[in-house]
Amino acid sequence: MEFFAGKYDVIVVGAGHAGCEAALAAARMGCQTLLITLSLDNIAHMDCNPSLGGPAKGHLVREIDALGGQMAITADETSIQVRMLNTGKGPAVHALRIQSDKQAYHLNMLNVVMGQENLILHQAMVDRIKTEEGKVSGVVTRTGAFYAAPNVILTSGTYLRGRIIIGDAMYDGGPSGQQTAMSLSGELNALGLELGRFKTGTPPRIHRRSVDYSKFNIQPGDSVPWRYSFMPTQSMYWGQDVDKQCPCWLGYTTPETHKIIQDNIHRAPLYSGKIEGIGPRYCPSIEDKVVRFADRPSHQIFLEPEGWDSDELYVAGLSTSMPEEIQYEILHSVPGLEKAELLRPGYAIEYDYVKSHQLSLSLEVRKIPGLFTAGQLNGTSGYEEAAAQGLLAGINAALRIQGKEPFIVRRSEGYLGVLIDDLVNKGVKEPYRLLTSRAEYRLILRQDNADLRLTPRGREIGLVNDERWEAFQKKKEAISEIHALWRGTTFSPLNEQLAEVLASVNSAAVHGGISGEELMRRPEITINEIKQLMPQLAEYDEESLLEAGIEIKYAGYIEKQLAEIERFAKMEERLIPEEIVYDQIKGLSTEGRLRLKEVSPSNMGQATRITGVTPADISVLLVYLEQKRRGGQFHAT
Amino acid sequence: MEFFAGKYDVIVVGAGHAGCEAALAAARMGCQTLLITLSLDNIAHMDCNPSLGGPAKGHLVREIDALGGQMAITADETSIQVRMLNTGKGPAVHALRIQSDKQAYHLNMLNVVMGQENLILHQAMVDRIKTEEGKVSGVVTRTGAFYAAPNVILTSGTYLRGRIIIGDAMYDGGPSGQQTAMSLSGELNALGLELGRFKTGTPPRIHRRSVDYSKFNIQPGDSVPWRYSFMPTQSMYWGQDVDKQCPCWLGYTTPETHKIIQDNIHRAPLYSGKIEGIGPRYCPSIEDKVVRFADRPSHQIFLEPEGWDSDELYVAGLSTSMPEEIQYEILHSVPGLEKAELLRPGYAIEYDYVKSHQLSLSLEVRKIPGLFTAGQLNGTSGYEEAAAQGLLAGINAALRIQGKEPFIVRRSEGYLGVLIDDLVNKGVKEPYRLLTSRAEYRLILRQDNADLRLTPRGREIGLVNDERWEAFQKKKEAISEIHALWRGTTFSPLNEQLAEVLASVNSAAVHGGISGEELMRRPEITINEIKQLMPQLAEYDEESLLEAGIEIKYAGYIEKQLAEIERFAKMEERLIPEEIVYDQIKGLSTEGRLRLKEVSPSNMGQATRITGVTPADISVLLVYLEQKRRGGQFHAT
Numbered sequence A, B: 001m002e003f004f005a006g007k008y009d010v011i012v013v014g015a016g017h018a019g020c021e022a023a024l025a026a027a028r029m030g031c032q033t034l035l036i037t038l039s040l041d042n043i044a045h046m047d048c049n050p051s052l053g054g055p056a057k058g059h060l061v062r063e064i065d066a067l068g069g070q071m072a073i074t075a076d077e078t079s080i081q082v083r084m085l086n087t088g089k090g091p092a093v094h095a096l097r098i099q100s101d102k103q104a105y106h107l108n109m110l111n112v113v114m115g116q117e118n119l120i121l122h123q124a125m126v127d128r129i130k131t132e133e134g135k136v137s138g139v140v141t142r143t144g145a146f147y148a149a150p151n152v153i154l155t156s157g158t159y160l161r162g163r164i165i166i167g168d169a170m171y172d173g174g175p176s177g178q179q180t181a182m183s184l185s186g187e188l189n190a191l192g193l194e195l196g197r198f199k200t201g202t203p204p205r206i207h208r209r210s211v212d213y214s215k216f217n218i219q220p221g222d223s224v225p226w227r228y229s230f231m232p233t234q235s236m237y238w239g240q241d242v243d244k245q246c247p248c249w250l251g252y253t254t255p256e257t258h259k260i261i262q263d264n265i266h267r268a269p270l271y272s273g274k275i276e277g278i279g280p281r282y283c284p285s286i287e288d289k290v291v292r293f294a295d296r297p298s299h300q301i302f303l304e305p306e307g308w309d310s311d312e313l314y315v316a317g318l319s320t321s322m323p324e325e326i327q328y329e330i331l332h333s334v335p336g337l338e339k340a341e342l343l344r345p346g347y348a349i350e351y352d353y354v355k356s357h358q359l360s361l362s363l364e365v366r367k368i369p370g371l372f373t374a375g376q377l378n379g380t381s382g383y384e385e386a387a388a389q390g391l392l393a394g395i396n397a398a399l400r401i402q403g404k405e406p407f408i409v410r411r412s413e414g415y416l417g418v419l420i421d422d423l424v425n426k427g428v429k430e431p432y433r434l435l436t437s438r439a440e441y442r443l444i445l446r447q448d449n450a451d452l453r454l455t456p457r458g459r460e461i462g463l464v465n466d467e468r469w470e471a472f473q474k475k476k477e478a479i480s481e482i483h484a485l486w487r488g489t490t491f492s493p494l495n496e497q498l499a500e501v502l503a504s505v506n507s508a509a510v511h512g513g514i515s516g517e518e519l520m521r522r523p524e525i526t527i528n529e530i531k532q533l534m535p536q537l538a539e540y541d542e543e544s545l546l547e548a549g550i551e552i553k554y555a556g557y558i559e560k561q562l563a564e565i566e567r568f569a570k571m572e573e574r575l576i577p578e579e580i581v582y583d584q585i586k587g588l589s590t591e592g593r594l595r596l597k598e599v600s601p602s603n604m605g606q607a608t609r610i611t612g613v614t615p616a617d618i619s620v621l622l623v624y625l626e627q628k629r630r631g632g633q634f635h636a637t
């Protein structure tokens, strides 16, 4: 029996990585928010590897933080190891990777969500989505509770008609032994949404004591206490004492491993036809790798602790859905894992996802105003991609309540923008993972400047709190003071210390005077050197110094990219003349035409953000406007 | 496809409270042990209240500790509040209650189990039990892994064909949102075991911030840092600083609450016929209480934190399976809970259990040598009852491997004995809960002397490690030294300090000399007083002093009970003449006769412990022996 259980501004279904960010954002922006999830014991659970980040993904985490999201802080506070990747390359691809204690990550997020004002948590299975006159009106749980809201954000991850596959064994189930949601897919179908089927997989977990570490290479954490957040966070485990971090261990598969897999490939669900869903290309299973790269004699394996003092190790690189007996053989064929105790077998999970071309850039389902979808449900893979979408969906649901324009991050503003734009305008054919190569403006979208790019925008929508805003202002001031200092300081060629410092890094001697700025342009001069020459820099924090340094060193490239961005933005800002008659434009979709007529957008940017207007409609419109302009029919825009 | 996945001495199915003790005991006694459970994230999960103990249950925890079990240590280390109950009454019913941090309890036990030598952990669903020639030979998991072992201990709790009920909503599921085990019941049936159906329930959980505490009475912890273990444990949260403990809160239901329930009683699954299973009489639901005690205007409610800094509160006293909307109304009718946020609704769970008369006193299934069952699966209710059975099953499986006699605790030796004897010889008609009233020898079975009663027995079977054994020896020595001191010290009637101390507690003045022992016999003289008179007592620990004191004060009663026990034990030790011809005894069960002939027990005690010999067979045998003895046909036994 159905009963009315309360009215909210925003309801979020699912408290995974997407759902937590969505609910926190909406609540922090002042909306009465309800977060419903299957189990409170499983909030923000990391179903796969116990770490966040790496290229592009790490960038996302920084951007989430810059906007006032939660993931970065929780990752920092529960970190057991930090590593900056790609430091040999340019700053655009420097990428932080943080391993967290899985259990602590969950508990930290649980506490944050529980403690959030305006946010009510409730454990339940959502079975139905209610609409009224085509718009979302709320959800109904398995126990008959009807919660009303004009905005519903679905973030149900891999739970829709989840199916676990381990060799010949197949059964209904969610990830990590959870229940699965069998009703929601049908509901979405009934609402006219097109679903697809993907799969993903996870490696076995083994017991720490069962490893022969002498056959692995130790991988300690970095000697810098990196963090994701722009705010002053630190690990609950090692604080600032980098030597205390947990190490990981690097090993390799062998030809024997590969032979075991090849000999049993007919039993791999992936190849025996048991799995219909398409898997993630960038997180392939070991059987996938062995088949696709048949000539490779070995693949890397990382043993990663699942927690600060957990006995469980995650065997990164060995994702598999082979039968359990083959999993034993595969493990035991790896040098050092001869006696590995299998705590949990690897498995694959197949699940329904929402085809993302049906969404607008605000992550609202075009056909159903008020229904948002975010996270793995939209066909992505990865905690960071999920959280990023959750944050944006939460923000946009809140803005919708406030009657404001959607919040869209451009491709030139952040990886957040690249992610959403790819999903909506390109759609996905396999589980989508963000990569730096997907971004056009990599030199602009650095991890170090995520705050400079996005914190003002987060402040504008009310998500960046005073504390963060003040810290941000201070950093900005610091950067401009540093620039002023560098510009304003000239060193005489006779300065002995200068000569010494230059010699120490093999930098050419100077013959005329040289400014601090000119010095910093030299690639070999780092913050270290300039600080020796300008003791007054000591009062500035490392981050501001680094930022100012990068801005100088890469100024040329950065300007070039900014010019490109400008050109593209101009297109987007192109005005649409009031006298336009949409009925005269051939090739518009029926719904697009209708919505354009209703809204009468004043520029192309606004047109792209109208629910119901497809990317194809936008192309048609642009071509039409250009033709008319050339024909002199409209004034130049 | 089935594959061979290893051979063990003992396999334990289920890592709840029973399973963890069983596996630890078997492994600590040197058996190669495998513990298989549905989810490693759920080990030793407290599905209901976040606390252990109270009368009888607290005694069990002490006894588990005395034998070298784990529950007491884990409870102590994760405790957030301790209270000694019934301190106004005699020492026999003093009972400790400890609230634990639910999450920490799980993690602590997980770490212990993971770290245990000889113990392998594995996450899987056991679907089948294998037998060979009527004896257990192993188990098969859902993924086809066959684990071989001559001993299997089933501790699957409420998971067998679990069914969740919340008002009109009913669905298959395990407790706390877990999956349920649908196959095992059928397996047990096929093995010829008789199953029944019980139900149990749990109250709603609410958000800490949503309570008006001014309408509740605060319930702080005790000012003594009590602990369960006889070893020196302490809370990871408050150490010895008793002021830091978490408080609970006491409130009451109102006539309005009861009216809501009565008005909706037709929708209570318990009364609408939806629930077939029989519920626990001693943990009734609120609807049960309202119906059964219709004249009571209110019932107590305790708000208990689920953890040290958890925002979740357990609403003790409000266990219910009413529809969720009625749960809201019930909660909001309680003064102080008008605005309670419902985090998780209360629910009932129905499940299959094994009828316990089919077991021997070693918890082995009579019909199936090597198959043990323990915990809620045997029709009990409560963490402590489950753990106690698990411990005994683990011990007995290990002894079976070693070819030794089963380990049986007598009713006169411990609540452990009362529990098992009740289960096996009386059977259960409703979820069984241990109560002090079930014990005949309460004055002997005190919580303070659990170690004196059982630690030597635990040492004998190899479960009590050296550290615990040394501590125990020291305590025993201390007690006898204290007794010697008391006996050996005589106070002169002229001793002024004596007069003062006696006066301070209104104790009669002495006229002749008086020994320390005589003084201690006086009810009003406590350790406190005697310590003032005998400063040399300061070197003994409180526990030994208390113990010695109780031994003196209750010596008369204790001796009487000991005499009774002696009489009963004599019967049990009665020898069975070698010339007995079982075929001549009428009334023996077919199987019992067979087994008695096979084993030829030399005394009644041994006869009771033979798998296949029922309590009825024992009665028949006793009567027969008595008749023969009276008839002079056998020598006196």
Ligand SMILES: Cc1cc2nc3c(=O)[nH]c(=O)nc-3n(C[C@H](O)[C@H](O)[C@H](O)COP(=O)(O)OP(=O)(O)OC[C@H]3O[C@@H](n4cnc5c(N)ncnc54)[C@H](O)[C@@H]3O)c2cc1C
Binding pocket: A013, A014, A015, A016, A017, A018, A019, A036, A037, A038, A039, A042, A043, A044, A045, A046, A047, A048, A049, A124, A125, A126, A127, A155, A156, A157, A158, A159, A160, A175, A176, A181, A184, A200, A201, A202, A283, A347, A348, A349, A374, A375, A376, A377, A380, A381, A382, A383, A386, A387
């Ligand atoms: C087996 C496996 C392997 C993976 N491997 C990788 C990998 O190698 N690399 C990588 O980057 N990513 C991997 N991932 C992906 C990553 O774990 C997910 O992308 C990420 O967790 C998705 O976050 P989410 O918030 O979208 O969904 P989830 O974290 O899955 O959260 C979904 C939430 O919705 C709740 N929910 C679902 N249905 C309902 C309902 N009807 N009512 C109420 N609540 C509901 C659930 O309880 C859960 O809390 C893997 C995931 C799995 C399961």
Ligand SMILES: Cc1cc2nc3c(=O)[nH]c(=O)nc-3n(C[C@H](O)[C@H](O)[C@H](O)COP(=O)(O)OP(=O)(O)OC[C@H]3O[C@@H](n4cnc5c(N)ncnc54)[C@H](O)[C@@H]3O)c2cc1C
Binding pocket: B013, B014, B015, B016, B017, B018, B019, B036, B037, B038, B039, B042, B043, B044, B045, B046, B047, B048, B049, B124, B125, B126, B127, B155, B156, B157, B158, B159, B160, B175, B176, B181, B184, B200, B201, B202, B283, B347, B348, B349, B374, B375, B376, B377, B380, B381, B382, B383, B386, B387
């Ligand atoms: C809703 C509810 C309310 C309760 N209320 C009370 C109360 O008010 N008072 C009270 O004293 N007690 C109460 N209890 C009882 C108490 O929680 C249990 O008695 C205690 O947890 C039982 O311990 P156990 O070890 O027997 O089973 P559990 O703790 O339930 O553990 C069973 C274990 O077996 C595993 N398992 C099950 N099937 C399989 C399989 N096929 N393969 C592998 N693993 C399997 C599970 O994963 C689990 O780890 C309640 C329990 C529930 C569920």
